[in-house]
Structure formats: structure tokens, C-alpha cells
Amino acid sequence: MSPADVLIDCRDAALTFGRGPNAVVAVHGAALRVHAGDRLAIVGPSGSGKSSLLHLLAGLEQPTSGSVTWPGLSGLRDIGLVFQGDSLIPALDIVENTALPLVLNGMSDDRAREAALSALALVGTADLADRLPEEISGGQAQRVAAARVLAQAPRVILADEPTGRLDHATGGRVLDALLTAADETGAALVVTTHDPAVAARLTARCTMHDGRLTSADSTEADAAHSLGEPS
């Protein structure tokens, strides 16, 4: 694994909310590297700091100490985000929702629509294209969110509890959609979850507990590289 493959380099990054006696340390010095091709789960209970760590990786929060850099990315636009729950715009139909980030990035309406339709087809949601968000289920909405990120062809997909509000079978289909999105685009995939069954479907796992990234295991010997070594 060459240094060029490091897409996100999180070095001893901490995140504290508030000050003084009210300060909450959401993330204690976390070391983590995301490489091209990674399929990584960050597992931990509610409140353990998973979302906070993901926000650091996405550049949505600045670390209070330590650093997060993106050596293998041309910018934060190379990161596709999938959040838990509603992220679709109610007044736009599903294909328009899927195409929106592309249109906002300057793609023509026709090309964006075409890309959105093929992304929806890849995650098995082509039949929903003309519906409004209120006309689809929560699980379908999460698969549409996966299609939307697929259409953007990011280098890294960061998904925050994408199956959190779904039953097991529906959550499995959302994970299928995210894995398809990552495979089709060649993106690395990082998923936060409290569900060990979801984590088991990814190649490598980190554990978050009380803000500490405590351990990782792997089903592949070389996936240990996902944890950054102290430098």
C-alpha cells in the first residue's frame, strides 16, 4: 500500500464540544487512515462519537487538536456523504433529487438526469424515479441516497448510520446499495453503525467507545493498514 493510496489521514484528531466544565470530548485523539478500496465499519453504541469522527473525516468539523488531511483527494468534493434519515428534498421527484448534486456542480440537466437514472438502476430503485420522497419508504429513501452518492462518483463514501432506523432486511438492502455504489465508482466506503451485523458485511472494523477509537479487526490480513500508525 503506497502513501498515494491514503485518501484520508486522521492523526491523533480530537473533537471537543463546549468549554470548561461543560466540555464534551466527543473524540479523543483518533488515528485512522482511509485507503482506496477500503470497506470500513466504525462500530459503537449511541453517543460513542461515531458521527463526530465521521464529521472530522468529512471536513465538516475542525479537530480541536491533531489533524485530518486528505492527501489522496483533490478536494472535499471527492467525498460523498450519506446521512441517517431524511435527506431528500420533498418538492423534487426521486430522479431530480438524485441528479441535483450534479446539476449544482454544473452538469447539464439532461446529462445529470441520465447519470441519475443509471445510478438509480444500479441500486435497484429505477422504478421509483418519478415518485416524490413522500411516496417512498425509509429504506427506499436510503437506497436513493446511495444512488445519489453513486451518481457523484466520489473517491470516498462516508455513510452515517445509514441503516439505523431500518429493520434488518431493509438495512441489508441499503448496505447492498452502498456496496454497489462503492464498487461501481471504485470509492472507499466508511460506514458508522451500532449494529454488529452491518459491520460484519464490511472488510474491516474499528470500535468506538466513549470517544475512543479502541480497536480494529479485519477479515483480510492487509486491512490492518486502516488504522494509522503513530508517527
Ligand SMILES: Nc1ncnc2c1ncn2[C@@H]1O[C@H](COP(=O)(O)OP(=O)(O)OP(=O)(O)O)[C@@H](O)[C@H]1O
Ligand atoms: N454539537 C454538539 N454539541 C455538544 N455535544 C455534542 C454535539 N454533537 C455531539 N455531541 C456529544 O458528543 C458525543 C458523541 O456524539 P456523536 O453524535 O458523535 O455519537 P454517535 O456515536 O454518533 O451517537 P448516535 O449513534 O446516537 O448518533 C455525545 O456525548 C454527544 O452528546
